[in-house]
Amino acid sequence: MNVLGNFTCSCIEGYHLDRSAGVDVLCVINQPSLQVKLFVGVGVSFIVVLVCSSWLYLIVKQRKLIKLKKRFFEQNGGLILQQKLSKQENSTAIAKIFTKEELQKATNNYDETLIIGRGGFGIVYKGILLDNRIVAIKKSKIVDENQIEQFINEVLVLSQINHRNVVKLLGCCLETQVPLLVYEYIPNGTLFEYIHHESKASTISWETRLRIAAETAEALSYLHFVAFPPIIHRDVKSSNILLDSTHTTKVSDFGASRLVPLDQTQLATMVQGTLGYLDPEYMQTSQLTEKSDVYSFGVVLVELLTGKKTLSFDRPENERSLAISFISFLKDNRLFEILEKHIAKEGNAEQLKEVANLAKRCLRLKGEDRPTMREVAIELEGLRKVEMHLWVNVDSNSEETKFLLGETSDSYKYNANNKSTNVYYSVREHVIFDLDDGR
CATH class of the missing domain: 3.30.200.20 (Phosphorylase Kinase; domain 1)
Structure with missing residues (x-):
C-alpha cells in the first residue's frame, strides 16, 4: 500500500512509476498476450489480402469488359x-x-x-x-x-x-x-396517337392531316429518289410517323430499311413489316420494291381519312382489314359512310374524294399499277396548294378551276427514269415546290 512520502522505486518489467499526482504510485502495465498479437496480425493481413484481391479482381474484370467491348465493336462492324x-x-x-x-x-x-x-x-x-x-x-x-x-x-x-x-x-x-x-428526339408523340386516341383525335383537323400526308409522302419520295443509294423504308405506318410541337412530320424507325443496289429494282428478302400495312404482293413473292412503301403509305392515308385502325377483330369479318373494307366502300360509292365524322364535315368534298382515290391507287394489288411516291407527293402537295389558293378567280378561268378540283388525279406526267421533277401542273405560276431540296 502506498502512503504519503517520498519513495524511490525502480521499475520492473510490466510496471511503471506514476508521479503525476505528487505521489509515487506503482502502476501495472498490461502487456498484450501472444494470442492477441497473433489475432491482430492475422486480421490486418486478411484485410490487406482482401483489399488486394478486390483490386486485382476489379482490374481483371475491367480488362475483360474492355476486351468484350472491343470484340463487340469489331463484331458489329466498328x-x-x-x-x-x-x-x-x-x-x-x-x-x-x-x-x-x-x-x-x-x-x-x-x-x-x-x-x-x-x-x-x-x-x-x-x-x-x-x-x-x-x-x-x-x-x-x-x-x-x-x-x-x-x-x-x-x-x-x-x-x-x-x-x-x-x-x-x-x-x-x-x-x-x-x-x-x-x-x-421528337417530343410530341406519333401520328397513331393523334388518329386513334380519343383525347387527341379531334384536335387534328383535316387540313393538318392533309399536310402530314403530304410531308410523309415527300419524305418517302426523298428516300426513294434522292438518297444515294435509294432507301426502302419497309415499315411505313402511323406509329413510325412522329410529330413535333408544330405537328411537323418526322418519318422515323429505319430499323427495317434496306438500301437498294443501283443495278436491282427488286430485292429478295425475308418479309418484314407490320400486319395491316404489309404489301400483299411483297408477302406472296418476298420481292421488295419501293412500291411496297407506296402500299403501306396508302394504308396510312386511309387511316387519316377514316380514323380507324388497320386491323380490328371488333369489326365485322368483312371489315376487319381497313384497306380491304375501304376499297369495298369506294366501289359501292359509300365513301362518306366510312370517313371519320368530323373529317367528313370539315373537309372539302371534292378534295376528300381525290385523296380517297389516290389511296385506292396506292392500294392496288400489283405494285406496277401503283403510283410512285414522287407522284403521290406531287399530287398531295397539289391538292394542298389548290385549297390554299381558293382566291383564284373562278369566273375568269372556269376550265382551270374545274381541272384543279376534278381532274387532278390523272394530270401528272412522270418519267420514272428521270430524277428531276418534270410535271405538267396548270397552276405552276402560283405553286412552286421542289422535292429535291432536302428540306
Whole structure:
C-alpha cells in the first residue's frame, strides 16, 4: 500500500512509476498476450489480402469488359465504320460513334421510366447527352451478323440524310452485343396517337392531316429518289410517323430499311413489316420494291381519312382489314359512310374524294399499277396548294378551276427514269415546290 512520502522505486518489467499526482504510485502495465498479437496480425493481413484481391479482381474484370467491348465493336462492324468515316471529308458531321458508357449515363443505365417506345425491332429510350442534347436511343433486339457491312452502310447513308421530314440519325454505339442507334428526339408523340386516341383525335383537323400526308409522302419520295443509294423504308405506318410541337412530320424507325443496289429494282428478302400495312404482293413473292412503301403509305392515308385502325377483330369479318373494307366502300360509292365524322364535315368534298382515290391507287394489288411516291407527293402537295389558293378567280378561268378540283388525279406526267421533277401542273405560276431540296 502506498502512503504519503517520498519513495524511490525502480521499475520492473510490466510496471511503471506514476508521479503525476505528487505521489509515487506503482502502476501495472498490461502487456498484450501472444494470442492477441497473433489475432491482430492475422486480421490486418486478411484485410490487406482482401483489399488486394478486390483490386486485382476489379482490374481483371475491367480488362475483360474492355476486351468484350472491343470484340463487340469489331463484331458489329466498328472497324469498317471507322475506315469509311476516315475517308469522309466531314466525318464528324455525318455519324458519331458513341461509347457504351456515354449512352448508359444518358439513359440512367437504361431506366425503364425513360422508355418512350417499344416495337418489333427494339426498345427506344429517351436520353440526355453530356452536351445536354435530348436524344432517342434505340436498343435493337437482334442483329444479323451476316448483314453487318450492310448495316454499317445504312448507318452512313441515313446519318447523311438531311431532310426536315426525316428523323435525323446522329450516330451509333457498337460496343454492346446489339448495336444502339442514336436519333434526334421528337417530343410530341406519333401520328397513331393523334388518329386513334380519343383525347387527341379531334384536335387534328383535316387540313393538318392533309399536310402530314403530304410531308410523309415527300419524305418517302426523298428516300426513294434522292438518297444515294435509294432507301426502302419497309415499315411505313402511323406509329413510325412522329410529330413535333408544330405537328411537323418526322418519318422515323429505319430499323427495317434496306438500301437498294443501283443495278436491282427488286430485292429478295425475308418479309418484314407490320400486319395491316404489309404489301400483299411483297408477302406472296418476298420481292421488295419501293412500291411496297407506296402500299403501306396508302394504308396510312386511309387511316387519316377514316380514323380507324388497320386491323380490328371488333369489326365485322368483312371489315376487319381497313384497306380491304375501304376499297369495298369506294366501289359501292359509300365513301362518306366510312370517313371519320368530323373529317367528313370539315373537309372539302371534292378534295376528300381525290385523296380517297389516290389511296385506292396506292392500294392496288400489283405494285406496277401503283403510283410512285414522287407522284403521290406531287399530287398531295397539289391538292394542298389548290385549297390554299381558293382566291383564284373562278369566273375568269372556269376550265382551270374545274381541272384543279376534278381532274387532278390523272394530270401528272412522270418519267420514272428521270430524277428531276418534270410535271405538267396548270397552276405552276402560283405553286412552286421542289422535292429535291432536302428540306
